[in-house]
Amino acid sequence: MFPTRAYSRDAEAIVALRDDLARWQVASGIVQWKPGEVTADQVRDQIAEQQWWLLRDDGAISATVRVLEDDPTIWDDLVAPGTGDALYVHGLMVRRTHRGRGLGGVMLEWVESRVRDAGRTTLRLDCAAANTSLRAYYVGLGFTELGEREFPPPYKTLARFEKPVG
Structure with a gap:
């Protein structure tokens, strides 16, 4: 089971998945995403960037x-932009009906292989600091928490994580 590249026609489905998960998070009292925060046009632009x-x-x-080669908005206080030592994860999502199948781990392991293939050494990601279950999930997968960073609205306080990949 290997991820495949998204196509422009997938943008609406990606946004629908994100909004479904956001509605579930809000209903469950989880502070992470809100419905409507991301548009299909934004996702189409990101898809065009592969x-x-x-x-x-x-x-x-x-x-x-979503895999980025640089993430200065979130990491510029810890990592000089353009350092090229890591790949950065955003938009890790698993359809609720597929929960418990280990697909989040599959996706992250696949990104780790991309880190190695790119000659980089680290995988970095973040989540809302208030999302304690997601924080524990990342630690359980071998990520080290590097602390929190507060951002102005519409962002939240984020917890940042990294994992060496060898």
Whole structure:
């Protein structure tokens, strides 16, 4: 099971998945995403930059990940922009009906292989600091928490993580 590149036509489905997960998060009291924060046009632009990767199950998206080569907005206080030592993950999502199948781990392991293939040494990601279950999930997958950073609205306080990849 390997992720495949997203196509422009996938933008609406990616946004729909994100909004479904955001509604579930809000209903569950989880502070992470809100419905409507991301538009299909934004995702189409990111797809054009080859940032989105998908797992499909019978043609439907079961999991996603967005991979960036640099993330100065989130990391510029710890890592000089353009350092080239890491890949950065955003948009890791698993359809609720696929929960418990380990697809989040599959996606992150695949990104780790991309880190190695690119000659980089580190995988970095972040989440809302208030999302304690996601923080524990990342630590359980071998990520080290590097602390929190507060951002002005519409962003939140984020917890940042990294994992050496060898």
